[in-house]
Amino acid sequence: MVDTIFALSSGAVPSGVAVIRLSGPHVREALTALIGIVPAPRQSSLRKLKDPASGDVIDEALVLFFAGPASFTGEDVAELQCHGGRAVVARLLEVLSGLEGHRPAEPGEFTRRAFDRGRMDLTEVEGLADVIAAETEAQRKQAVRQMGGALGKLYEGWRKRLIHMRAMVEAEFDFADEEDVPGSVADQVWQQAGELACDIQDHLEKSRSGERLRSGLQVVLMGPPNAGKSSLLNSLAGREVAIVTEEAGTTRDVLEVHLDLGGYPVTLVDTAGLREEAGRVEREGIRRAQDRGRAADLILWAREPGGPSPEQAGDVFGPVMREDVSVWTVWTKADLETLPKQDSSGTIKEIRTSCEEDGGVQPLLEALTGFASEMISLGEAPLATRQRHRHFLKDCSDALGRAVTLSHLPGELRAEELRQAADALGRITGRIDVEDLLDVIFRDFCIGK
Ligand SMILES: Nc1nc2c(ncn2[C@@H]2O[C@H](COP(=O)(O)OP(=O)(O)OP(=O)(O)O)[C@@H](O)[C@H]2O)c(=O)[nH]1
Ligand SMILES: [K+]
Numbered sequence: 548m549v550d551t552i553f554a555l556s557s558g559a560v561p562s563g564v565a566v567i568r569l570s571g572p573h574v575r576e577a578l579t580a581l582i583g584i585v586p587a588p589r590q591s592s593l594r595k596l597k598d599p600a601s602g603d604v605i606d607e608a609l610v611l612f613f614a615g616p617a618s619f620t621g622e623d624v625a626e627l628q629c630h631g632g633r634a635v636v637a638r639l640l641e642v643l644s645g646l647e648g649h650r651p652a653e654p655g656e657f658t659r660r661a662f663d664r665g666r667m668d669l670t671e672v673e674g675l676a677d678v679i680a681a682e683t684e685a686q687r688k689q690a691v692r693q694m695g696g697a698l699g700k701l702y703e704g705w706r707k708r709l710i711h712m713r714a715m716v717e718a719e720f721d722f723a724d725e726e727d728v729p730g731s732v733a734d735q736v737w738q739q740a741g742e743l744a745c746d747i748q749d750h751l752e753k754s755r756s757g758e759r760l761r762s763g764l765q766v767v768l769m770g771p772p773n774a775g776k777s778s779l780l781n782s783l784a785g786r787e788v789a790i791v792t793e794e795a796g797t798t799r800d801v802l803e804v805h806l807d808l809g810g811y812p813v814t815l816v817d818t819a820g821l822r823e824e825a826g827r828v829e830r831e832g833i834r835r836a837q838d839r840g841r842a843a844d845l846i847l848w849a850r851e852p853g854g855p856s857p858e859q860a861g862d863v864f865g866p867v868m869r870e871d872v873s874v875w876t877v878w879t880k881a882d883l884e885t886l887p888k889q890d891s892s893g894t895i896k897e898i899r900t901s902c903e904e905d906g907g908v909q910p911l912l913e914a915l916t917g918f919a920s921e922m923i924s925l926g927e928a929p930l931a932t933r934q935r936h937r938h939f940l941k942d943c944s945d946a947l948g949r950a951v952t953l954s955h956l957p958g959e960l961r962a963e964e965l966r967q968a969a970d971a972l973g974r975i976t977g978r979i980d981v982e983d984l985l986d987v988i989f990r991d992f993c994i995g996k
């Protein structure tokens with residue numbers, strides 16, 4: 548028989564209320580041991596929780612019982628909403644450990660059981676993890692949508708269409724000798740397959756948006772030592788995160804803050820000033836700065852009056868630049884000197900800032916917010932949110948592309964490509980062989996979920 552698992556599902560104690568959750572075949576026994584009865588399902592009742600060994604009252608709690616399979620995990624589930632005192636929670640967990648067939652849950656194990664019993668597909672599981680991790684409004688929206696099944700439904704719909712197409716093609720093989728089957732069924736199928744290929748390609752192209760929203764945009768501050776990068780980070784974050792001194796080479800490690808810009812998540816990264824001659828520690832800092840720059844969605848080049856442009860920075864910055872990443876020039880210390888006339892060609896974005904003036908970084912904040920909303924366009928259609936989705940979507944799109952374009956191949960081979968395309972989608976939702984992926988996906992969860 549499977550174990551009954553239990554865990555503290557609410558946050559750190561002490562807290563006003565703590566929720567201890569149980570799931571498994573012995574939940575009814577546990578309730579009988581603790582409160583003397585199994586309460587009616589889905590109705591909360593106030594009960595005294597007693598240690599079954601001594602009869603000692605541990606706490607008073609609201610007790611909820613969900614009879615399987617109509618529960619989160621599909622098993623019998625109970626929730627004990629007790630007071631969130633350390634001793635209360637510790638004692639309850641200890642008592643539960645002592646009960647026959649009970650053990651503490653592993654991270655993500657409740658959700659794993661829900662998945663194993665078909666209560667959720669993998670995209671819903673991932674959506675749930677994202678709801679728990681969401682830090683901004685746009686992230687929350689996307690996660691709730693995915694948890695509600697929008698993405699899984701989209702993929703399942705496509706998969707069903709592919710299965711249907713394949714059935715049509717194969718039916719035609721079976722009836723190929725018979726006169727009364729119209730020869731154009733397969734032609735229609737290949738046309739539908741072509742349309743679906745376009746839909747999937749379109750979805751794939753937008754997938755970066757969903758991934759960016761999930762993980763946050765990476766905006767990296769770079770520039771020569773003393774350009775004012777750390778001061779900018781502090782001003783944008785509204786708190787003293789980084790050390791600022793007049794000494795060139797103050798920042799060595801990479802520092803980051805999470806900003807919520809109009810609901811969009813932005814990770815702002817401060818880095819060591821770039822220069823050719825540097826000591827050992829600083830050189831390592833510069834290497835790390837270059838690594839972060841290479842992974843950036845946007846680089847803010849900090850330039851004080853008289854300082855070098857990105858192009859003038861030479862070998863320390865040159866290798867960091869990529870075709871597809873924007874670099875903005877952020878003029879710093881604008882309170883000190885009148886800035887040179889700005890480049891009006893429109894090819895490079897230039898923004899004036901000062902950390903010594905009220906509202907001196909406001910234009911930069913606004914520009915960043917605009918950039919984030921452009922990079923992450925959250926429309927009505929659900930977006931792929933993980934590299935994993937993109938990987939299998941690409942497999943699907945490739946197989947479908949072959950099925951559609953290789954019209955000189957025998958129908959059997961083209962039908963096989965349709966099967967592979969459908970299977971790739973099934974791997975995203977977890978409908979087919981994803982055993983190797985499950986540990987990775989559930990590992991991200993906290994205990995109690
Ligand atoms: N007047 C004025 N001084 C500034 C401004 N921003 C930064 N400074 C000063 O410039 C100096 C360097 O600032 P930092 O923020 O440490 O510069 P950094 O680019 O992080 O320097 P490193 O970490 O050493 O590469 C400090 O003395 C700051 O007080 C500004 O907007 N106006
Ligand atoms: K400095």
Ligand SMILES: [Mg+2]
Pocket residue numbers: 776777778789790797798818819820
């Ligand atoms: Mg610094």
